[in-house]
Amino acid sequence: xxxxxxxxxxxxxxxxxxxxxxxxxxxxxxxxxxxxxxxxxxxxxxxxxxxxxxxxxxxxxxxxxxxxxxxxxxxxxxxxxxxxxxxxxxxxxxxxxxxxxxxxxxxxxxxxxxxxxxxxxxxxxxxxxxxxxxxxxxxxxxxxxx
Amino acid sequence: xxxxxxxxxxxxxxxxxxxxxxxxxxxxxxxxxxxxxxxxxxxxxxxxxxxxxxxxxxxxxxxxxxxxxxxxxxxxxxxxxxx
Numbered sequence: 001x002x003x004x005x006x007x008x009x010x011x012x013x014x015x016x017x018x019x020x021x022x023x024x025x026x027x028x029x030x031x032x033x034x035x036x037x038x039x040x041x042x043x044x045x046x047x048x049x050x051x052x053x054x055x056x057x058x059x060x061x062x063x064x065x066x067x068x069x070x071x072x073x074x075x076x077x078x079x080x081x082x083x084x085x086x087x088x089x090x091x092x093x094x095x096x097x098x099x100x101x102x103x104x105x106x107x108x109x110x111x112x113x114x115x116x117x118x119x120x121x122x123x124x125x126x127x128x129x130x131x132x133x134x135x136x137x138x139x140x141x142x143x144x145x146x
Numbered sequence: 147x148x149x150x151x152x153x154x155x156x157x158x159x160x161x162x163x164x165x166x167x168x169x170x171x172x173x174x175x176x177x178x179x180x181x182x183x184x185x186x187x188x189x190x191x192x193x194x195x196x197x198x199x200x201x202x203x204x205x206x207x208x209x210x211x212x213x214x215x216x217x218x219x220x221x222x223x224x225x226x227x228x229x
Contacts, residue, residue: 120228121155135225
């Protein structure tokens with residue numbers, strides 16, 4: 001799998017075309033894109049921090065687990081860090097497999113674990129103050145279904 | 147022994163720096179936290195509620211009872227909020 005942590009934006013079209021070239025045998029390609037929600041001015045943007053080194057290790061473990069469970073031909077994770085404005089792309093998870101069931105399930109699995117097992121933290125900047133986003137109970141319980 | 151400590155998100159803000167090197171005789175993460183708490187107010191503040199703090203030992207998630215003999219790096223941070 002390819003894991004990229006970067007400041008800059010990514011081009012979904014180019015990334016998915018790359019996966020198609022990498023996995024021509026795949027009949028299914030699933031992609032998930034996480035976005036900064038535009039809350040009409042209530043949130044000015046996000047600041048994303050991560051733990052260099054551990055992030056890559058954690059994502060590699062998540063990917064290995066996904067590959068153990070489903071027959072994946074390719075898997076791509078891109079996660080942005082730094083300052084992001086409303087509407088911007090935060091994360092891309094894409095999985096390719098022979099059939100759609102594995103690609104859908106693996107993409108969801110990788111996202112669920114990425115949310116609470118990969119060392120990223122979000123800070124929301126509002127009109128008056130900034131606050132660290134709290135982890136949600138539902139994110140932790142989402143792991144139990146796997 | 148010499149240990150690199152790293153802090154992220156609000157733990158980093160409360161401690162006031164992203165990383166530091168410390169000399170410690172602590173056997174576990176919990177003992178290390180006790181040492182830090184006793185050192186200065188900012189650590190006591192950062193580690194006031196350990197239920198809100200997660201720990202990684204040499205870049206792998208661990209718990210507060212984890213031994214730290216031979217370890218190079220211990221990191222403290224709130225629950226992760228990626229994606």
